[in-house]
Amino acid sequence: MPQIEEAQPKYLQIAHYIRDQILRGDLRPGDEVPSERQLAADWKVSRPTAARSLEALSHQGLVEKRQGSGTYVRSLEVNRRARELYGRARQAGKIYTPGEYAVITSAGWLEAPDHVAEALGLVKDRRAVHRRRVTNNQDGPITLSTSWFAPDIGQRAPKLLEPERIQEGALLYVENMTGRQGSYAEDRMCAREATGEEAEDLQLAAGSAVLIVHHVVFDLQDRPLEFAEATYPPHRWAFEQGYPLT
Incomplete structure (x- = not known):
């Protein structure tokens, strides 16, 4: 056993x-x-x-x-992934470090793509709230990400529909507005060529490789709370927790 x-x-x-x-x-x-x-x-x-x-x-x-x-x-070029962003939001009340900022490029209701609808458990009503953002630091864009939320969350958290930054981050805001607490998350990762839109937003050459992370947050009742797709440029490292080999 x-x-x-x-x-x-x-x-x-x-x-x-x-x-x-x-x-x-x-x-x-x-x-x-x-x-x-x-x-x-x-x-x-x-x-x-x-x-x-x-x-x-x-x-x-x-x-x-x-x-x-x-x-x-040390001075490192690091991809700050969802785990680190949430941790900072809970500790400091702000999701970004000094020198980082996000530009919300679109927000509001959209028909959810198949993989988003599946992740959020959307069956009949495929409309979902999305927030698309480009995160920058002093050197330029470092992450492109889109968060998706089910219709009931969009109705209870109206700031998600506005193209303005949410200081504490979308997830913490959703928790405060809905009373649903994020409990755990699952990530899926792959690498592929950037699309034309991704290359433009991240200021990359056409055909550059990018890291794609599909991130799903679940609440205390194991219901999906947020689906996010993040696109990271090359030459920046992402760190994972150490793990035993036995």
């Missing part, structure tokens, strides 16, 4: 906590991360355990140790 997995080693729990802070944008490139001494005190672990957590982050390419100074976040 399968066995229940034990908790991750303490050093990995610490490393993943700091890694999530980096990916959310709470710790930014050039910021100093807590020292071995500070981590040992905060987490109530030994100094060798704290040191191993910083080594794990270094091996992952997220931080660098500067002799006689400390450990600092």
Whole structure:
């Protein structure tokens, strides 16, 4: 019979906590991360355990140790995916980090494509609310994404229909307006050539490769709450949680 997995080693729990802070944008490139001494005190672990957590982050390419100074976040081109965006929204009340901003290119009611209708469980009424956005930073566009919501959510969350940014992010806004809490999410990923529209929005050459993520959020009753399709340009890394091999 399968066995229940034990908790991750303490050093990995610490490393993943700091890694999530980096990916959310709470710790930014050039910021100093807590020292071995500070981590040992905060987490109530030994100094060798704290040191191993910083080594794990270094091996992952997220931080660098500067002799006689400390450990600092490296400059990385990272795709901030839904998990990090939601985490930042819940922690800071804002979905984007300083220097990032979204342009809503369209919003309102549309006939849902087949894959969206299937993900949201739409049968008779295929109309759904969509919000299409291009996220930018100081270097230009970094993500193209479209969120879709079922008709009942669109009726209870009117800001979804407006081409204005929602500071806390669409999902947190929907939770507040409907009382339905996001519980877990599932992602499907593939790579393909960008369409003409995607290449234009992301300022890519025609035929460039892009990463596509289909993301579905489920509520506490396992009902789909949001479907989102995100398109990421090449040469930016996406990070996943570490996992055991056995």
